[in-house]
């Protein structure tokens with residue numbers, strides 16, 4: 254047994270006696286546990302550039318296979334929060350509550366939910382990162398609105414939160430910087446899909462953001478990070494426990510992501526659809542998920558209000574316009590549109606059984622709506638409009654999808670992504686539930702539907 258493996262059950266390393274990283278890697282590789290002190294030291298040294306990427310990558314792989322126990326996960330998350338600044342929103346005059354989605358195709362819920370919940374009396378502090386891959390990012394969608402800016406300076410975030418009550422903004426460099434570095438490393442070392450690493454990554458950023466309460470939308474299905482329900486539930490439990498342990502009241506909803514949410518997938522097209530919902534219309538699935546999350550957020554904030562009424566009577570739309578204008582956006586400006594469009598038609602008549610979310614998300618991404626590397630630009634007008642949804646009757650030759658791109662050379666790659674994504678059959682499919690389950694933090698009441 255190595256010295257570090259023996260120390261793993263003991264206290265933090267004595268000051269000035271940093272453990273050898275290779276011993277920590279071996280300890281985790283062999284199924285041991287790391288102490289809070291070892292974890293604190295490791296994350297801090299890694300953030301400062303004193304631990305080599307290859308060693309952190311090896312440790313991430315050991316965690317991928319061995320996991321982290323509750324105490325390790327809590328210490329890991331603490332250390333990630335402590336690598337930067339935890340915002341203090343205690344001066345905000347309304348109860349703060351945020352939402353985080355693990356990412357889905359056509360997931361424009363934040364654009365509606367943030368102003369909606371704020372219009373009911375809460376303050377919603379949403380700090381986001383940029384989208385990578387097929388699920389797109391909230392900031393990219395908002396940036397399709399002419400003039401709107403994601404970067405806020407210094408105290409602007411808390412000031413807007415107090416005056417408007419709804420802020421969507423880019424997370425600053427000092428928000429959990431250890432996660433920024435570690436996530437980039439996990440991305441290229443096949444270690445993203447580890448439940449403790451995902452849970453600590455998401456929760457460190459949300460806890461550091463300073464919100465008092467948080468609702469997690471854990472997506473499950475072909476277009477989601479978590480393809481199966483058991484793993485989605487495990488992730489939701491880990492995150493709600495971390496929230497509870499760090500004083501953030503946290504609830505998770507498990508929601509379906511086998512088909513895209515709503516009909517629009519992209520940036521400007523999703524903004525347009527979000528505005529439709531804020532005007533009291535929009536696709537039923539998008540409205541259902543948004544209202545379910547809004548009810549959870551308002552319950553955690555202790556506000557008795559009906560979010561459906563705020564959508565119907567224009568309060569949420571007015572708050573959206575105020576939120577956009579407060580960050581330089583023009584809510585009346587026309588949204589950008591792509592220069593070229595191409596339609597995909599049904600090849601048979603019957604019922605649309607499947608329109609695979611991952612394929613639609615990948616097609617939108619290849620059309621230019623998403624980026625492959627974080628420094629790539631996105632096309633605000635590119636994307637996919639789904640003209641039929643699973644469960645709809647369709648006729649042969651009827652357009653099912655409209656692809657939009659600035660560069661027509663992109664259509665071939667998008668069409669290739671859609672190969673095999675559509676299934677049409679003679680029997681009407683039984684719709685599954687959109688809200689699959691709910692997980693409250695430990696000590697809270699738990700209810701799960703499925």
Ligand code: URA
Nearest residue numbers: 436450451452454455
């Ligand atoms: N999103 C995050 O912020 N972190 C992860 O690890 C995975 C998804």
